[in-house]
Amino acid sequence: MPRLNPVSQAAIDRLRHYTPPPSNYEHVPLSRRAAVLVLLYADRTGELKVVLTMRAKTLSSYAGQAALPGGRADALTESPFQTARREAYEEIGLPQDPQRFPPPFRVEHLCELPANLARTELVVRPCVALLHSYDDATHENADPEVSLIPRLDAKEVAAVFTAPFQDFLRVKADADPEWYRGSWTEWHESRWRMHQFFVPVRAEEVAKPKTESKEQQHVISQLKEQEKVAAVARYRVWGMTARMMVDVARVAYGQEPDFEHNSHFGDEAMISRLLKMGRLSAVRKQGDQLTQEDMKLAAKLS
Secondary structure, three states, X not given: OOOOOHHHXXXXXXXXXXXXXXXXXHHOOHHHEEEEEEEEEEOOOOOEXXXXXXXXXXXXXXXXXXXXXXXXXXXXXXXHHHHXXXXXXXXXXXXXXXXXXXXXXXXXXXXXXXXXXXXXXXXXXXXXXXXXXXXXXXXXXXXXXXXXXXXXXXXXXXXXXXXXXXXXXXXXXXXOOOOEEEEEEEEOOEEEEEEEEEEEEEHHHOEOOOOOOHHHHHHHHHHHHHHHHOOEXXXXXXXXXXXXXXXXXHHHHOOOOOOOOOOOOOOHHHHHHXXXXXXXXXXOOOOOOOOHHHHHHHHOOO
């Protein structure tokens, strides 16, 4: 299979050289820290794709959502990349130890992006990595979509699937009118663009759990129903996950999306204001969720 094509190679080079601005991530307590892994790889044509998941817990209530592999930090000494890699191992079986990867695969850490703020008061750091499938020393080559991705075990999620990375900058109105929907809403005391992407996925391209838990069974049955109705099901990527995908793609390809969007990256300014208010404390209470009133108060701080 081909390696990265010229456009994809340029995108990876931009990510390698990207330096994010100072982050508030290190200033929030452990209970508020989380990280996600944006894992990219080259398909047969050298185009970049990204690995996504269907979360069992989330989809029990909100069918059709998707997420990036990731979760909360375990220790203050754990870097965002360490958190993201550990969670990716626990959720989808992506090895942490380089020796555990079948050759020629290896993972290169590229960059981190500004932290995002979840409604649940978690500060989430996107960590971007490249899955290499070619060994320059041995010239061994492999297809991730044949030799690795389908073999991942959706251990803590309902499914693992992939999506074309550059398409998170596109409307695709003529080629695929169902791909993108967007609307403006009020959040952070400002106009906020909500992105929704509907990723077409074939059943044979989805990795599901080798052993299903009760938590996963409900969601998996929903996915199977989608697959029965249409040869190509649609998995919805929206909310914070969609926004992070748009921002990573903006950095990678050095261009703005076809659709309207918020110009800033991440939520560092709002996180800083909330810290000044005394929010994002070490004690997390069940049901913690930011309200519009919280955002009004934070917006008044400089």
